[in-house]
Amino acid sequence: MAHSLHKLIKEFNLYGFLAPGQLARSRERQKEPLYGETPYVSGERPNIGGGANIELIKLDSLAYSSMPLAKDRKPPQKPELPPDAGLRGVSPTDPIFDRWLERKLHELFDAVAHEPIPDDLIQLIVTLDQKDRKG
Amino acid sequence: MPESLEDSTFQELLLGSLPRLRAYAILLTKDRTRADDLLQESVLRALCAKHQFQPGTNFNAWIHRILHNQFISFLRQQRRPMTTLEDVSESYLSQPAGQDDKILTQEVVRALGRLPQGQREALILISSSGMSYDEAASVLGCSVGTVKSRVWRARRQMERLILDNESDSDDRTSSPRIVNRISDMLDAHS
Numbered sequence: 001m002a003h004s005l006h007k008l009i010k011e012f013n014l015y016g017f018l019a020p021g022q023l024a025r026s027r028e029r030q031k032e033p034l035y036g037e038t039p040y041v042s043g044e045r046p047n048i049g050g051g052a053n054i055e056l057i058k059l060d061s062l063a064y065s066s067m068p069l070a071k072d073r074k075p076p077q078k079p080e081l082p083p084d085a086g087l088r089g090v091s092p093t094d095p096i097f098d099r100w101l102e103r104k105l106h107e108l109f110d111a112v113a114h115e116p117i118p119d120d121l122i123q124l125i126v127t128l129d130q131k132d133r134k135g
Numbered sequence: 136m137p138e139s140l141e142d143s144t145f146q147e148l149l150l151g152s153l154p155r156l157r158a159y160a161i162l163l164t165k166d167r168t169r170a171d172d173l174l175q176e177s178v179l180r181a182l183c184a185k186h187q188f189q190p191g192t193n194f195n196a197w198i199h200r201i202l203h204n205q206f207i208s209f210l211r212q213q214r215r216p217m218t219t220l221e222d223v224s225e226s227y228l229s230q231p232a233g234q235d236d237k238i239l240t241q242e243v244v245r246a247l248g249r250l251p252q253g254q255r256e257a258l259i260l261i262s263s264s265g266m267s268y269d270e271a272a273s274v275l276g277c278s279v280g281t282v283k284s285r286v287w288r289a290r291r292q293m294e295r296l297i298l299d300n301e302s303d304s305d306d307r308t309s310s311p312r313i314v315n316r317i318s319d320m321l322d323a324h325s
Contacts, residue, residue: 104243117157128179
């Protein structure tokens with residue numbers, strides 16, 4: 001059944017309608033050149049199925065047969081980013097600036113954290129805590 | 136592990152966390168008076184909810200989370216434009232330092248005040264307060280990835296604000312100059 005179908009397709013030169021992957025797989029299965037001595041010439045309009053004026057898609061079968069299968073294609077290579085690039089690689093970061101900023105923010109925070117806590121706040125905590133224990 | 140904390144232990148934890156909590160509130164609100172109000176409100180909430188704290192878990196993250204929630208409520212209620220962050224740096228600026236260093240500190244404070252709230256919180260928790268990404272995520276109620284993303288964006292925004300401000304205020308060659316000054320300071324510290 002499959003053999004006769006292939007014969008039919010080959011006879012009517014229909015391989016031009018198949019996707020490149022299907023075409024290459026079919027060629028591999030049959031282990032023989034697609035069109036033998038009479039390759040399809042682009043521009044010809046064979047009468048298929050008795051119908052008239054059927055437009056055939058111009059395909060260069062040899063070029064398509066040499067295309068790799070989808071599974072063999074390699075994904076496009078992304079450009080190498082420097083190790084200090086941002087989370088999504090939007091732009092490379094400046095390590096000098098980041099180190100400086102880190103230090104500045106630490107200094108700012110520590111300066112504020114070393115300030116004495118307002119007495120009224122401590123008093124409030126102690127009072128509320130005592131009330132809570134009694135209640 | 137005890138079922139609940141002793142009252143004295145809870146009070147000790149609370150009093151011990153106050154300095155860093157207050158510093159976080161000041162950098163967050165950009166205003167000392169408002170920061171103290173926020174801190175007081177958060178402490179009251181923490182005392183009311185002290186039975187909800189599970190011993191053995193991170194008290195620092197727990198109390199910071201309360202303050203974060205309180206801060207969000209403050210923002211929703213007030214809807215007032217924030218005042219400047221100038222006074223945040225007054226204690227730091229009162230320390231002896233070079234003129235360049237003081238100017239740069241003011242720049243950092245100004246840029247920090249212009250960050251979006253989410254980015255500012257993440258940057259303060261990670262870069263200033265020294266929290267881990269896990270702790271910051273539990274404080275902010277988001278994923279670790281979100282915290283990382285916010286911190287990264289905050290740093291880039293700070294970089295733009297500080298360097299662009301410098302180049303706007305002066306001539307075109309000042310951006311490389313500020314980077315050189317930063318680089319010199321790092322060399323001097325290391």
